[in-house]
Amino acid sequence: MNLSAPPFQPDPIRTVPLNKLAFVASDTQEASAALENLSKRYGNHSVEDADAIVALGGDGLMLQTLHAHMSKGKPIYGMNRGSVGFLMNEYREDDLTERLAKADITTIRPLEMTAMGEGGGTHRAVAINEVSLLRETSQAARLRISVDGRVRLEELVCDGCIVATPAGSTAYNLSAHGPILPVTANLLALTPISAFRPRRWRGAVLPNLARVDIEILDPAKRPVSASADHREFRDVIHVAIEESTRLEGLIMFDADHGWDERIQTEMFRY
DSSP states (O other): OOOSOOOOOOOOOOOOOOSSEEEEEOSSHHHHHHHHHHHHHHOOOOTTTOSEEEEEEOHHHHHHHHHHHTTSSOOEEEEEOSSOOTTOBOOOOTTHHHHHHHOEEEEEOOEEEEEEETTSOEEEEEESSEEEEEESSSSOEEEEEEETTEEEEEEEEESEEEEEOTTTTTTHHHHTTOOOOOTTOOEEEEEEESOOBSTTOOOEEEETTOOEEEEEESTTTSOEEEEETTEEEOSEEEEEEEEOSSOOEEEEEOGGGOHHHHHHHHHTOO
16 A cells, blocks of 8 residues: 655636736836836836736735735736745846746635624634744733644643744744744744743644634733734634635746745755
8 A cells, every 4th residue: 555645736726817017016226217217118007907917115015915805817927026036037128028927826825813802892804824923011911822623732821833834934933932934835834922821832734624722811910912914813712714715815936946945955954
């Protein structure tokens, strides 16, 4: 009997017409100049009419663009005109349509967060990178963590914790010493931030279909906020996190320097 895992099968090659482009840009001088030059050269269609979106800025703009146009079926190609560009391609004005035609397209699925507030209200938000819980005061947070309905950590005393997608594993998660996940891996990273007790717990790698529930213990004395990417909700008492089954985004990278290669580079960076 062959017990070896089947080889990874990439998504089928997508045939995407790229005749009409929509350009979006951050408000920096560099990005604004790039928007003007590229619009004159290639035209600038509305997002609704475009075949692809070209984002000019940094990783922050890419995340905003993905959030704004998730599940519209529009692949998004970023060019770096900002300070951070892990999600962006190199900026070049020449041969843009040819680059887009050869680019690799990766499908990403965000996390859906449902947070219950101390007053009983419910907040919902989507995270492409990560959901993070953080203490609001000088006192450490006390969290109880369950995975798929089973308590896995009765009490985590910490500054907070992160649930990260493969896309976000090289962002805040990596800064908190969490694992880097290959973009094609069906995994999530659960990473503590400055864990005090248990001291030796360094986090967990979970299946992407797992549901993570985090209960805040003693929220009146040790309040906690929850953030899904850039959206923050304060004074939460319970947070549920799971991969979305209804939303997806398409992100494009130059074929000679795709996302897999970037993540491999980060894995061996020292």
